[in-house]
Amino acid sequence: MIRESSGRRTIRIGQRAQCDLELLATGGFSPLTTFMGEADYRSVLTTMRLSQGLPFPIPITLPIDPKDVPHRGETVVLTEEHNRPLALLTVEEIFERDPHEAELVAGTSDPKHSLVAEMASWPSTCISGELRVLSLPEHYDFTALRRTPSQTRNILESMGSPNVVAFQTRNPMHRVHEELTKRAAEEVNGTLLIQPVVGMTKPGDVDHYTRVRCYKALVDQYYDPNRTLLSLLPLAMRMAGPREAVWHAIVRRNYGVNHFIVGRDHASPGSGSDGKPFYGPTDAQGLLRHFEREVGVVMVPFDELLYLPTENRYARRSEITPGTETWSISGTQLRENYLAKGKALPSWFTRPETAEILQQAYRPRTAQGLCIWLTGLPCSGKSTIAEILQVMLLEHGRHVTMLDGDVVRQHLSKGLGFSKEDRIANNLRIAFVAEEIVKHGGMVICPAVSPYEEAREEARAMVGPDGFLLVYVDTPLAVCEERDVKGMYAAARAGRIKGFTGVDDPYEVPRKPDLVLATASASAMECAQTVLERLVQGGYV
DSSP states (O other), X not given: OEEEETTEEEEEOOXXXXXXXXXXXXXXXXXXXXXXXXXXXXXXXXXXXXTTXXXXXXXXXXXXXXXXXXOTTOEEEEEOTTOOEEEEEEEEEEEEOOTTHHHHHHSOOOTXXXXXXXXXXXXXXXXXXXXXXXXXXXXXXXXXGBOOHXXXXXXXXXXXXXXXXXXXESSOOOHHHHHHHHHXXXXXXXXXXXXXXXXXXXXXXXXXXXXXXXXXXHHHXXXXXXXXXXXXXXXXXXXXXXXXXXXXXXXXXXXXOSEEEXXXXXXOOOBOTTSSBSSOTTHHHHHHHHHHHHHTOEEEXXXXXXXXXXXXXXXXXXXSOTTOOOBOOOHHHIIIIIGGGTOOOOTTTXXXXXXXXXXXXXXXXXXXXXXXXXXXXXXXXXXXXXXXXXXXXXXXXXXXXXXXXXXXXXXXXXXXXXXXXXXXXXXXXXXXXXXXXXXXXXXXXXXXXXXXXXXXXXXXXXXXXXXXXXXXXXXXXXXXXXXXXXXXXXXXHTTSSOSOXXXXXXXXXXXXXXXXXXXXXXXXXXXXXXXXXXXXXXXXX
């Protein structure tokens, strides 16, 4: 967003750009000192190197809505969301983003990838130029653990070891992570830097407030204070797997690190629409190994560690004799079999301090929020099914909010038309409200035509994939027209209504909905019952 202020136009930047700005300002992205110009940007996309040849695999750009782009030579003020000035940028370059950027960086065009879904809404135009920082973004949490690269290097140097190994994490740390980090410090005979990301991670991840409380408890109780430093990193992750591993190593080098732990599936967002992982388990290790000499950081690879119950210890999978009994708990099992059910976490898996923090912060599934997003053609039966479902859920003791697309248009989206851009804007406003409801443990039903796959996937990303159920109300067009008591289809076919979904504006059938309701062969009551049964199976009611 751009506006006039004190004689200079201001550009309000979002959380991702604020994270990037902070690391540009403090030297965390060295050798970069400003948002990338076109030469560096295009070189990074295709070669994973800056235009002068130095390794840098992730583009750091400042996308701006084309209608708000300032003039070349103009100095603009970059502000945070509350309009506090952060920096002055003198515009030297204006260029268009590569339409294949997401695929080049993430290695996929699948909207199930969190970066791909997010980038679909990024503006197409970027600006770059000299950056003069006025003040860093304000952080009021864990201030003692927030250090610049220079401050971190000074502390690490004072700890006396020439070798420093860093551990990157965006998840709570359990016994297995404790084991591998301590082993890594021993292997390099050096200091351990535990540096969790607290900027932006994957939608649906445990919030950083909870995570940092876990890290503090672990480091205070179970690590050698003379060889361990806990420090936070305000990085906005891209979840780009192998490219991200190299990028993380470069950032850690700037913080004084010369060894970096890379485990299996480093910085991976999981699996795509086909159910297959976006990256191979050791792809990140292989790419960083290729770049480690140029980057100046030695990659410390770690195979999967498994618990041996008969010996009460962890061991690498490669060291375990076939047939030996092993125990492990996956992230999905942790959420669904333990936290979602309020079940105590076993002591072999996590420290009691971590278990207590997670159980305090993580609601059981019956108290978790969920967005039920019903999409389909006009008159497909979405609102009727939603109304019945709302009553059913209230009967089961759940608090439910209804965000009907048509009703939202009368209030939150008043003034929007029916262009593609306005339809998407309406959907994202619904998603924004739904995100807040879900975040605080509420259940929300959103019956909205939402004809575009792009908007539905962005809504999923906003709310978080674990709290979003996409229900496709599959009703044939002819049946929708028969049900149309208002005569909207007839008016559209007669040309009296323009841009009507299903007539002269397309409806994109969801490629992979979580649930399909065939209303031509089932009543609205039966469809609502089908959704309720899915929620019962998932433990929400």
